[in-house]
Amino acid sequence: MTITRRDFIRSMALKSAAVAAATMFPGISFAGWKPTDLPAGSIQWNKTPCRFCGTGCGLLVGVSGDRAVAVKGDPKCSVNKGLCCVKGYHSVQILYGKDRFKTAYVKKNGKMVPTPIEDALDLVAQKMKEFIKEKGKDAVAMYGSGQWSIPDGYVSSKLFKGCIGTNNLEANARLCMASAVTGCLTTFGLDEPMGCYEDIDNADVFVTWGNNMAEMHPVLFSRMLANRKSKTHVKIIDLTTRSTRSSQAADISFIFNPQSDLALANAICYEIINNGWVNEDFVSKHVSFHKGKTNIGYGIQDHFKFKDKAETVDFEALKTFLEDYTPELAEKISGVSAKNIKYLAALYGDPEKKVTSFWTMGMNQHTRGTWINNLVYNIHLLTGKISTPGNSPFSLTGQPSACGTVREVGTLTHKLPHGVVMKEGARKMAAKIWGVPETNIDPKPTYHTVEMFRALDRGDLTFMWIQVTNPMVTMPKLKRYRDGAKKDGRFIVVSEIYPTPTSDVADVILPSALWVEREGFFGNSERRTQHNAQLVPRPGETMCNTWQIIQVARRLGFEKQFPWSQETYIEDIWNEYIQFHDTPKHRMAPYKELTQRSGIQWPYVEGKETRWRYNGKYDPACRDDTFDFYGKPDHRAWIWLRPYEPAAESPDREYPFWLNTGRVLEHWHTGSMTRRIPILHKAVPESYVEINPKDAMSLGVVEGSKVKISSRRGSLIMKASINGRGNPPMGMVFVPFFDESLLINEVTLDAFCPISKQPDYKKCAVKLEKV
Amino acid sequence: MPIFSFIAYPENSMKDQLIKDLSLIQYCEVKPSDNKDVLILLTDTPDEETNKNLINKIKDLPSLQSLSMTFGHTD
Numbered sequence: 001m002t003i004t005r006r007d008f009i010r011s012m013a014l015k016s017a018a019v020a021a022a023t024m025f026p027g028i029s030f031a032g033w034k035p036t037d038l039p040a041g042s043i044q045w046n047k048t049p050c051r052f053c054g055t056g057c058g059l060l061v062g063v064s065g066d067r068a069v070a071v072k073g074d075p076k077c078s079v080n081k082g083l084c085c086v087k088g089y090h091s092v093q094i095l096y097g098k099d100r101f102k103t104a105y106v107k108k109n110g111k112m113v114p115t116p117i118e119d120a121l122d123l124v125a126q127k128m129k130e131f132i133k134e135k136g137k138d139a140v141a142m143y144g145s146g147q148w149s150i151p152d153g154y155v156s157s158k159l160f161k162g163c164i165g166t167n168n169l170e171a172n173a174r175l176c177m178a179s180a181v182t183g184c185l186t187t188f189g190l191d192e193p194m195g196c197y198e199d200i201d202n203a204d205v206f207v208t209w210g211n212n213m214a215e216m217h218p219v220l221f222s223r224m225l226a227n228r229k230s231k232t233h234v235k236i237i238d239l240t241t242r243s244t245r246s247s248q249a250a251d252i253s254f255i256f257n258p259q260s261d262l263a264l265a266n267a268i269c270y271e272i273i274n275n276g277w278v279n280e281d282f283v284s285k286h287v288s289f290h291k292g293k294t295n296i297g298y299g300i301q302d303h304f305k306f307k308d309k310a311e312t313v314d315f316e317a318l319k320t321f322l323e324d325y326t327p328e329l330a331e332k333i334s335g336v337s338a339k340n341i342k343y344l345a346a347l348y349g350d351p352e353k354k355v356t357s358f359w360t361m362g363m364n365q366h367t368r369g370t371w372i373n374n375l376v377y378n379i380h381l382l383t384g385k386i387s388t389p390g391n392s393p394f395s396l397t398g399q400p401s402a403c404g405t406v407r408e409v410g411t412l413t414h415k416l417p418h419g420v421v422m423k424e425g426a427r428k429m430a431a432k433i434w435g436v437p438e439t440n441i442d443p444k445p446t447y448h449t450v451e452m453f454r455a456l457d458r459g460d461l462t463f464m465w466i467q468v469t470n471p472m473v474t475m476p477k478l479k480r481y482r483d484g485a486k487k488d489g490r491f492i493v494v495s496e497i498y499p500t501p502t503s504d505v506a507d508v509i510l511p512s513a514l515w516v517e518r519e520g521f522f523g524n525s526e527r528r529t530q531h532n533a534q535l536v537p538r539p540g541e542t543m544c545n546t547w548q549i550i551q552v553a554r555r556l557g558f559e560k561q562f563p564w565s566q567e568t569y570i571e572d573i574w575n576e577y578i579q580f581h582d583t584p585k586h587r588m589a590p591y592k593e594l595t596q597r598s599g600i601q602w603p604y605v606e607g608k609e610t611r612w613r614y615n616g617k618y619d620p621a622c623r624d625d626t627f628d629f630y631g632k633p634d635h636r637a638w639i640w641l642r643p644y645e646p647a648a649e650s651p652d653r654e655y656p657f658w659l660n661t662g663r664v665l666e667h668w669h670t671g672s673m674t675r676r677i678p679i680l681h682k683a684v685p686e687s688y689v690e691i692n693p694k695d696a697m698s699l700g701v702v703e704g705s706k707v708k709i710s711s712r713r714g715s716l717i718m719k720a721s722i723n724g725r726g727n728p729p730m731g732m733v734f735v736p737f738f739d740e741s742l743l744i745n746e747v748t749l750d751a752f753c754p755i756s757k758q759p760d761y762k763k764c765a766v767k768l769e770k771v
Numbered sequence: 772m773p774i775f776s777f778i779a780y781p782e783n784s785m786k787d788q789l790i791k792d793l794s795l796i797q798y799c800e801v802k803p804s805d806n807k808d809v810l811i812l813l814t815d816t817p818d819e820e821t822n823k824n825l826i827n828k829i830k831d832l833p834s835l836q837s838l839s840m841t842f843g844h845t846d
Contacts, residue, residue: 016841017802682840
């Protein structure tokens with residue numbers, strides 16, 4: 001049988017539609033028609049994790065000759081069981097955009113000039129040496145990504161923290177999940193969720209907190225819908241500040257006022273205690289009570305410092321604290337009726353119902369992001385609904401390896417692959433494994449992301465190497481940081497695949513190999529490590545990011561620490577890295593097993609994955625077969641007394657609207673990849689501002705009208721969307737941030753959670769004018 | 772030679788009519804679901820202009836509520 005190219009494309013088109021339909025309508029069938037596989041032998045199918053979000057869907061990439069030509073869901077991958085979303089299905093097209101960087105560029109006389117990559121790497125190393133000699137080791141920095149493959153992040157930590165001796169290492173995951181990290185650390189003493197995606201199949205109730213899963217985690221959302229369809233009692237409750245596609249699919253959607261989730265969560269706890277729904281046995285054995293500082297600020301000024309201080313309290317103190325959060329009082333703050341708050345609390349409080357809470361950016365991009373993470377944990381801890389199948393407080397991540405590369409490898413200023421730089425034991429372990437003197441590792445963290453870009457603007461650091469991220473689109477209060485990066489005396493290196501606003505400010509552009517053009521690992525939201533092999537050749541002079549860093553490290557004189565050959569360096573790095581996690585609390589799977597399977601969850605102990613941490617029935621690190629929150633010295637999870645405090649900036653007479661920003665289904669983050677996939681670009685070709693119909697009428701604005709949106713930081717003009725896929729309440733507008741020609745972060749505010757240092761992209765004050 | 776696929780949503784109680792309408796239009800191939808009120812539509816046209824006219828024609832069908840594109844290819 002022969003197949004023409006046209007037949008193949010038609011087949012792919014039909015399969016694409018069938019997969020999308022199956023995602024949206026679990027159980028759908030087509031009267032005997034099944035999208036047929038292509039003839040065996042024409043295409044080689046190989047497993048890989050998806051390049052986009054943190055769900056970690058397993059894909060099978062079809063390769064014909066030297067080219068990746070097709071994608072299908074990997075039925076062997078437990079994450080997605082053969083499904084993928086519209087982005088995943090078209091993902092191989094990100095490899096073949098016409099404007100792909102295939103050679104290095106160096107700025108000469110104000111122009112970017114094609115340059116052999118070895119010469120460009122020489123220049124990068126030379127500049128680093130010059131800046132370190134002239135201004136000290138803290139003049140150089142690296143800014144990486146939750147899209148970094150694990151070896152990329154590992155070698156950058158080794159180079160910057162172990163060899164150069166600066167903690168100037170951050171990653172863009174600071175912008176998307178730092179509050180989830182500090183939430184986990186403050187409550188449990190260890191990072192990352194205790195549950196797994198099997199919770200989706202086991203829960204009776206899902207509560208999504210500020211989380212539009214239908215668009216941002218569509219495969220997991222479809223798994224939730226499938227559970228609801230198979231068991232008629234299952235409910236999905238959507239807590240949101242604007243109506244979304246998730247709201248439309250939920251059983252009930254409650255819209256709350258921005259920032260008031262703090263009051264809402266406390267009111268749920270009040271009701272749980274007031275109605276006697278506390279799991280007293282669990283609480284007495286496994287929980288302790290604490291309070292921290294209040295009125296903690298917003299980090300808007302340079303050099304902002306904050307350190308929380310925990311004070312141990314008791315259950316009675318919690319009860320007294322919660323008297324300020326009766327459902328009636330919380331209604332006044334949140335806008336959610338007391339009756340509905342009581343209904344929510346009753347769902348959490350019902351001992352017969354298994355409850356899973358999901359959240360992402362609504363809770364994490366929040367000036368009290370750590371606090372709201374703590375408070376949702378409080379609900380689950382009071383009811384004992386945690387670490388058992390279907391009972392999970394679960395922070396989902398937005399990037400494919402925010403967990404694997406940033407949270408686990410520790411590519412943040414205060415972190416090491418195991419522990420933090422402030423701890424002598426962690427420094428000793430790193431120094432030993434890395435083969436560097438312990439004194440090389442600086443015990444003081446330097447800059448978190450916002451402060452790092454402020455330091456670049458101020459001139460406190462002058463060299464920055466940016467890999468796999470696009471901060472000139474994503475930084476809040478963007479103009480300051482773009483202007484800072486362009487100042488005289490700064491030297492910016494950008495490792496990228498396509499031109500972006502960030503490569504526009506570069507002095508050197510290094511062309512990166514992407515995804516299946518190189519070998520690597522991602523780590524998804526449920527502690528699953530996923531290996532990908534190199535499936536297609538690297539185009540032109542593109543180079544794996546890990547190898548770029550190794551090449552520069554060697555040029556800086558660190559050949560001994562970076563000795564690996566180009567044939568085996570990914571395996572060698574993995575074998576070195578997993579020494580950091582070689583305990584039952586975090587043991588990682590061996591390289592060979594990872595190459596053979598569609599992901600393995602850690603802790604991986606004696607050939608067994610750990611589905612639910614902190615529960616002795618599943619977790620070999622526990623002391624016995626009951627619960628053991630071993631991350632804390634008292635082996636208890638901590639309930640925190642955290643109050644409601646207002647947002648850093650709220651609407652006023654001059655700027656009367658809340659601005660909320662986020663993503664859309666078709667585009668992934670800044671759109672530098674998805675906007676080069678024609679079908680996705682055509683589906684949503686430009687950004688827009690969602691306006692409530694009543695506000696639009698007051699402004700005289702109709703669908704497609706041009707609107708000027710302004711804040712105290714900046715303004716831009718974009719088209720209005722009214723009654724589109726999302727609908728904000730009166731007094732709020734929503735803008736997706738994927739469009740580099742409509743930079744909404746010119747308008748946003750660089751306020752952040754003082755504990756996690758994660759900025760709040762969901763709340764600032766703006767005004768609208770019809771243009 | 773554009774090839775597109777869509778999930779097509781019929782107006783209420785008009786699924787059968789939509790299948791019939793689309794089946795009568797040149798360059799369209801239809802795969803109806805037998806248990807949901809949606810169908811898959813494949814369009815395969817010789818050039819951009821024909822494709823544009825076809826899409827406009829489909830969008831004018833009274834039996835069609837909306838189309839969601841799931842795949843697109845143009846040479």
